[in-house]
Amino acid sequence: MVRNPSLRRRLLLFVAAPLLAVLVCGGIINYVIGLHYANKVYDRWLMDSANAMGDLVNSDAGRNELSAQARILLQFSVKDRNQFAVRSLRYGVLAGDQDLPQPSPKTSHGSPVFTNFTDHGLAMRMASVFIDNKADPGDVLVISTAETVHKRQALARELLVSTVPIELLLICVAMALVWFGINRGLRVLDPLAHELRMRDAGDLSPLRTIDAPIEVQPLVATIDALLSRLDRMLRQQQRFIADAAHQLRTPLAGLRLQAERALADPSPDTVREALVHVERLSAGTARAAGQLLALARAQAPDEALGAAAPLDLAGLVRDEVASRVPEAISRGIDLGYRGPEHGIIVIGDGVLLRELLGNLIDNAARYGSRGNGVVTVGLQADDAGGCVLSVQDNGPGVAPELIPRLGERFFRAVGNGHEGTGLGLAIVREIAERHSADLAFVNHSDPHGLRVEIRFPPVATG
Ligand SMILES: Nc1ncnc2c1ncn2[C@@H]1O[C@H](COP(=O)(O)OP(=O)(O)OP(=O)(O)O)[C@@H](O)[C@H]1O
Ligand SMILES: [Mg+2]
16 A cells, blocks of 8 residues: 655654754764864973973083983873973984974974874874073074874763763754644644535635635645636536526427327317427427537536647638538528638637537528528638638628627527527637637628627647
């Protein structure tokens, strides 16, 4: 079973890693500081020894030699190996170790000089003082005392070791506090989880009202956007069901009435008359069902449709018009296409675009001029890089005050003399919106008629 990543653990890790790095850095800094102070203390001791030796040498003026006791004292050390040397600038090494490096008196300016060097692989530190030779005025004695640095390093290590447990303890306490803080901090998500848990299935109102912290706001905004999409879809579905019920109830009631009429009076004339009505009503019902389904398809969420792809609108329009010519001829309508044969590309859904065109041609044929109807479908590229699809008839057009209502569901101009569901232009509007196209209705005076224009945006390249 795959375990989901834990936010708590991740936060703790992000805090623990830097804390550990701080511990290591702190240890190094402690060691360096410890070494610095150990050096200071032991340097002082070395310098004092050199000064004391200088006093001893000068006190026995004329001999410039150390007594045997002084030698033993200076060379004695529990942990370190000690060395010393007494040099005269004039006579060379008077006593002690010949191999000790000699500091230059010029660098000293009267103060002691400290030198680091290695002797047989051992790190050594040496303090040198310069004093006037009382036995030989004008000569300078250089007194050097040196020792290995074991003591200093041991002291620094001791200091380090003594601080590590305290630091570890502090880090443990800090981690415990961080863990506590993270747990407390994450509790701000509880009200959000509670609110979502307690929600009614039908309550799709936004969560925005909750006092969510600023970091959680993007999550709340995403949930709100999802809720609002769900709300819109649910409303659409409810409207569709209401529309469908409304559209089907009336013709079904009519069908029932005709059937009752025929049953009540089975004379051939009445039955025939009822059947004529039944035929008309069932054709209307079938058309209404078809239009409702087309509207539902046009409103379906993007995922439910095929992915929009570039398609040749010119070829699609040409074919669609051609397929409708025989029916137009049978209705006495001159249906034609004016535009290129191919080569006008839009991003879209071919099935929906055919639906759109079918509804417009159907309206133009139905509400256009009677007897000598002329319906022209046009397609041309526009200056902006898009294209304009138009369907024009030579009928009476639509009263200007009604034009804004075209595209409303179930809107039908009174007295247009035809039966219909009033959904055709609503379907056209939905499909145009899906393709980010603009829909416009224009009444023409010469020749008289309605022109419907759909302006498609340019195809984005790259
Ligand atoms: N070309 C046109 N000329 C004049 N009036 C039109 C034209 N096209 C549409 N109309 C008016 O707009 C109304 C709405 O048209 P729409 O296509 O939406 O519905 P419908 O044709 O009545 O029904 P449906 O197309 O769903 O069967 C029509 O009833 C008609 O009055
Ligand atoms: Mg129509």
